[in-house]
Amino acid sequence: xxxxxxxxxxxxxxxxxxxxxxxxxxxxxxxxxxxxxxxxxxxxxxxxxxxxxxxxxxxxxxxxxxxxxxxxxxxxxxxxxxxxxxxxxxxxxxxxxxxxxxxxxxxxxxxxxxxxxxxxxxxxxxxxxxxxxxxxxxxxxxxxxxxxxxxxxxxxxxxxxxxxxxxxxxxxxxxxxxxxxxxxxxxxxxxxxxxxxxxxxxxxxxxxxxxxxxxxxxxxxxxxxxxxxxxxxxxxxxxxxxxxxxxxxxxxxxxxxxxxxxxxxxxxxxxxxxxxxxxxxxxxxxxxxxxxxxxxxxxxxxxxx
Amino acid sequence: xxxxxxxxxxxxxxxxxxxxxxxxxxxxxxxxxxxxxxxxxxxxxxxxxxxxxxxxxxxxxxxxxxxxxxxxxxxxxxxxxxxxxxxxxxxxxxxxxxxxxxxxxxxxxxxxxxxxxxxxxxxxxxxxxxxxxxxxxxxxxxxxxxxxxxxxxxxxxxxxxxxxxxxxxxxxxxxxxxxxxxxxxxxxxxxxxxxxxxxxxxxxxxxxxxxxxxxxxxxxxxxxxxxxxxxxxxxxxxxxxxxxxxxxxxxxxxxxxxxxxxxxxxxxxxxxxxxxxxxxxxxxxxxxxxxxxxxxxxxxxxxxxxxxxxxxxxxxxxxxxxxxxxxxxxxxxxxxxxxxxxxxxxxxxxxxxxx
Ligand SMILES: Cc1ncc(C[n+]2csc(CCOP(=O)(O)OP(=O)(O)O)c2C)c(N)n1
Ligand code: SF4
Ligand SMILES: [Mg+2]
Numbered sequence: 001x002x003x004x005x006x007x008x009x010x011x012x013x014x015x016x017x018x019x020x021x022x023x024x025x026x027x028x029x030x031x032x033x034x035x036x037x038x039x040x041x042x043x044x045x046x047x048x049x050x051x052x053x054x055x056x057x058x059x060x061x062x063x064x065x066x067x068x069x070x071x072x073x074x075x076x077x078x079x080x081x082x083x084x085x086x087x088x089x090x091x092x093x094x095x096x097x098x099x100x101x102x103x104x105x106x107x108x109x110x111x112x113x114x115x116x117x118x119x120x121x122x123x124x125x126x127x128x129x130x131x132x133x134x135x136x137x138x139x140x141x142x143x144x145x146x147x148x149x150x151x152x153x154x155x156x157x158x159x160x161x162x163x164x165x166x167x168x169x170x171x172x173x174x175x176x177x178x179x180x181x182x183x184x185x186x187x188x189x190x191x192x193x194x195x196x197x198x199x200x201x202x203x204x205x206x207x208x209x210x211x212x213x214x215x216x217x218x219x220x221x222x223x224x225x226x227x228x229x230x231x232x233x234x235x236x237x238x239x240x241x242x243x244x245x246x247x248x249x250x251x252x253x254x255x256x257x258x259x260x261x262x263x264x265x266x267x268x269x270x271x272x273x274x275x276x277x278x279x280x281x282x283x284x285x286x287x288x289x290x291x292x293x294x295x296x297x298x299x300x301x302x303x304x305x
Numbered sequence: 306x307x308x309x310x311x312x313x314x315x316x317x318x319x320x321x322x323x324x325x326x327x328x329x330x331x332x333x334x335x336x337x338x339x340x341x342x343x344x345x346x347x348x349x350x351x352x353x354x355x356x357x358x359x360x361x362x363x364x365x366x367x368x369x370x371x372x373x374x375x376x377x378x379x380x381x382x383x384x385x386x387x388x389x390x391x392x393x394x395x396x397x398x399x400x401x402x403x404x405x406x407x408x409x410x411x412x413x414x415x416x417x418x419x420x421x422x423x424x425x426x427x428x429x430x431x432x433x434x435x436x437x438x439x440x441x442x443x444x445x446x447x448x449x450x451x452x453x454x455x456x457x458x459x460x461x462x463x464x465x466x467x468x469x470x471x472x473x474x475x476x477x478x479x480x481x482x483x484x485x486x487x488x489x490x491x492x493x494x495x496x497x498x499x500x501x502x503x504x505x506x507x508x509x510x511x512x513x514x515x516x517x518x519x520x521x522x523x524x525x526x527x528x529x530x531x532x533x534x535x536x537x538x539x540x541x542x543x544x545x546x547x548x549x550x551x552x553x554x555x556x557x558x559x560x561x562x563x564x565x566x567x568x569x570x571x572x573x574x575x576x577x578x579x580x581x582x583x584x585x586x587x588x589x590x591x592x593x594x595x596x597x598x599x600x601x602x603x604x605x606x607x608x609x610x611x612x613x614x615x616x617x618x619x620x621x622x623x624x625x626x627x628x629x630x631x632x633x634x635x636x637x638x639x640x641x642x643x644x645x646x647x648x649x650x651x652x653x654x655x656x657x658x659x660x
Contacts, residue, residue, distance in 0.1 A: 043447045047312070061454035067445045069315065070454040075308035082312025082320075089318050100447045120308075167479060220640050290485055 005039070005198045012038040012198075018063030022055045026227025028218035028234060029136035031055060031191035034202055035105075036213065037202040038133060042066035042193040045083055045102045049076035051109035052143045053136065056159060077124035077160045080104040080131040102204075103132060106109045110137040110151035113214075114172045125181040125210040132204060135174070138219035146222035153242075155287050158222075158272045163285065164277055175214060179248040179291070184209030186248040187256075192234025196245050196256055203249070216243045224273020236268040241295045244302070255302060262299065265292050307332040310346055311339035311406070315453060317440040319395065320346035325413060326353035326367040333363040333370065339406060340375025340470060342454050344443050345398035346406050347391055352515070353413035354602035362603020363412035365515060368543070369575050374389065375470045376408040377648055378406045378479050378543040380514040383501070384423045386541075387411045389494055392426075396484045399438050402476040404660055412516040426492055434491050445652040474545045480544060498547035501554050503529060504536030509618045510555060510591075512580060513564040515602050521564070524611030533615055540576075547565065557582065560593035560618040566600035574598055575632045593621045599633035606633065 005011060017037045023030040029052060037044075045067035048054055057068050071079040075216035084104045108117055113135035121133065140158050148158040150172040161167040180185045186206045191198040198213075205209045218234050220227040220295040237243035238257065242265055245257040267287060271273040278284045310322040322331060329350050350371075354364035368378060376618060379394060381387045387409065394407035411417060426434075445451065457463050481498060489495040502522050504510055511521045518539040528535040538554050540547065565574025572578065577596040597614055599606045601642035610633055621628050 027310070045445045051319055054456055057452045057455040059457045061457050064452055066447075067450045068452035068455065069312060069445070070456065071312070072338050075335060077307035078306065082309035082314075085309070086313035086316030086318040086320075089313075090316070096446070102445055102447055202531040230518060243585060246643050258603060 001275060005195070005202055008195055010198075011035075011248065014038070015100040016042060016065055018065070020061075021063050022058065023052065024220055025216075026220045026230035027052070028191055028216070028230050029138055029142075031110075031230065032136055032197070032215040032217055033134075035191055035194050036201050036215075039198050040103065040105070040132075041207060043102050044105050045069060045070055046107045047076045047079040047083060047104070047106045049073050049108035049112040049114060050143070052138070053107055053109070054143070059250065071238065073108075073112050075120050076106040076108050076112065076117060077129070077131070077133065080106045080133075081124055081129050084130055092178040104130070105131045106131060108133075109142060109149075110134055110135060110139060110174075111141045112147040113137070114150040114174050118177075121178075122181065125178070125183050130208050133208060133210070135212065135214050136217040137174075137214060138217045138222055139171070140219075140222050142219055142222045146219070153291075155278060155291060156223075157277060158274065166274070166277060172254075174212075175246070175248070176269045178210075178212045178214075179253065181210070182251065183211065184249075185211040186214070187212070188216070188244060188246055190234045190238060190243055190245070190295050192231045192236060193245065193257070194219075200247060200253055200256070203247070207249075222274070224276075225271055229271060233268065233271055236263065236271065239263045240265045241299050242268050244298065258299075258302070262295075265295050306338065307335040307348070307473050310348070311335065311344060312344055313341075314344035314406070315342050315443060315445070317444040317644040319333060319399075321349075321391075322346065323351070325417075326355055326364075327359075329367045330355065330370060333374070336371050336374040336376060338454075338574070341466060342475075343404045343470075344370055344406070344440075345395070345404055345438075347394045347398065347506075348406060349387070349391065350408055350409045350410050351413045351417045353408050360602045362414045363416075363516065363566070364600065364602050365410075365565075365575075368408065368410045369567050369569075372575070373543065375474070376406050377403070377474060377545065378408045378410065379541055380410045380543055381416070381541070382514075382518050382539060383514050384411075384416060384421045385494070386496070387416065389488065389492070389496065390424055391433060393481075393484050393488055393496070396487075397477055397480055398501045399637070400477075400480045400484075401441075401478055403473050404443075405477065407471070407474055410515070415516040430491060434488065450638060478542075478545045478547060481545075492561035493521040494543060498540065498542040498550045499554055500537075500539040500541060502537040502539070504538050506534065507536030508534040508559040509536070509615060509639075510558050510561050511564060511614070512539075512555075512561050512576070513537075513566070514540055514543065514576065515566060515600075517564075517566060517606050519582035520606055520608070521611060524608050527608060528612065528615055535615055545578070546579065546583070551580065551583060552587050552590070555590035556587075556593055558591040560595065561591050561620050562595050562597055562614045562618055564599055564606065564614070565598045566598075568598055568601060577630070592625070593627050595620065595621060597633055598630065604633075604638075 042065040048075035097301045147160040153169045153171045155166040157166045187200040241262045314320045354360040398407040485496045523588040
């Protein structure tokens, strides 16, 4: 990947990840993984935590041309640590040629990344582990039927927040939690914006140390929408300002795209069954306003400092 | 920590790691997970009583919680044995017929917080016994991509891989025999799957694991002086389970006292159940296999208690009836706990809470 990615036509035209996996049609997580893998390449070992993507590699098949190790729900960063340390030792002792080296990539859902894997993650960043953490955030425990997770947005209905007000909590700010650890790199991405994504993966790839790629991953069954709308919903997440595209590098947060003018969040919410209760049987003006205000406040702080 | 150790092993380096009681239980999900990776490494566990109540001293419920994890398990009784077992554990786990992680256990406090002379072998001698490990196909490499520990669908492939772990663990029995023999030749210390102490001509046998077995040895000597035909059998290898060696060592004995430093709530001693399961139906099995629980949370097992156990076995032989399981506890201990409770009550009353 010697030439820098600047335009859409610079994006890789060959796809590295095999097809025919067990993911749902329109899976935003899988779209993101495809795009990321194309840029990262096969000199990688994906260290996976329990979640939907665990079913990518089902014996005796794997879509990965590089390597893969499944661990458990809370310990992917620890697995990445072991692989990284072992490769370093082997190279240092001359038992492994440097060109045989691999990038350790933790691949987990939001349940692991925002929740039970956070302790292992924090510890890995403390140790300045040279790894990439890829979180596909479908805003719930997708694999087990979309129960809410710490990444579930306010008011979303999930299998465990079925009431008329949806999930009472607020989405945890994992980007800021990571940034507070002062790692090498943190970025939000979305599969629907492949150029922004590819540029960030390229940048992350060139850095060393702990790096997070946090991808919003529209999930047709979990968010209740038609699989063909997956990309459109992703774009709306950006255009409405719900999913800011940004990066943290060298101690500073930079927004890589500032949506202007911003569409009303309703445009994003109304396309998803998990928010239908905000519109039917009657509009819940108070909750809609609360959600819009939170987004407006976020961008007001960004735009006016 | 355990995941990192195992992932490093799966990448092709030799790994050592250690934990203790609560840490072992915290890692329980990964113990079961990483044994299936078939990447050998050695884990030392300092066994300690488990919460609740939280405590610091030795007890074997922790390692028995890992009993079915797929780790091979060696339980030591002395500092020297810990050192020697760690060396042998690498040979055992790394053998191509086995390829499993090994847990080497030592008793908290009794062995971890005390000192005793230990003979250290020279690095050269160790290197000859334990040359560098060639992990062969256990690796992650750019030129040799591999997907490891992948999911399976359905019970067919799942059972296949689980059976593979079980069969490999069983193979470890033969490998263990080779390894201890070579170790004895090189270092002059001979370890079997069992330590049998004055048990050959014994009629009554104490059967127990860990450091408290050294107290049993002392009791055996004293009882022998008093004319009792008593011996000790101490399993060193818990997984794989050396059933054949146990049947042979106990064949023709009149009574066995299994002393469990663990308690399966609502059932009793784990080692007792395990031993009974392999003796049942064996023609030469001892007619009496009695169960005693002792040493929980480091509670001492005194010489007097070994004498009392002996007396109980003799009564059982005379009556032909196996005694009910006994929880070792003395009047004095009970009085002491009552005293603590009385103090707690006084304190509570003084604080004005008269519930
Ligand atoms: C310790 C533990 N608890 C629960 C599970 C069951 N489980 C498997 S996947 C999953 C959901 C994970 O959610 P997330 O990380 O968001 O990934 P997603 O399923 O959404 O892809 C759960 C709860 C598990 N494997 N391990
Ligand atoms: S449930 Fe959602 S995240 Fe999981 S495979 Fe299906 S679309 Fe993808
Ligand atoms: Mg999820």
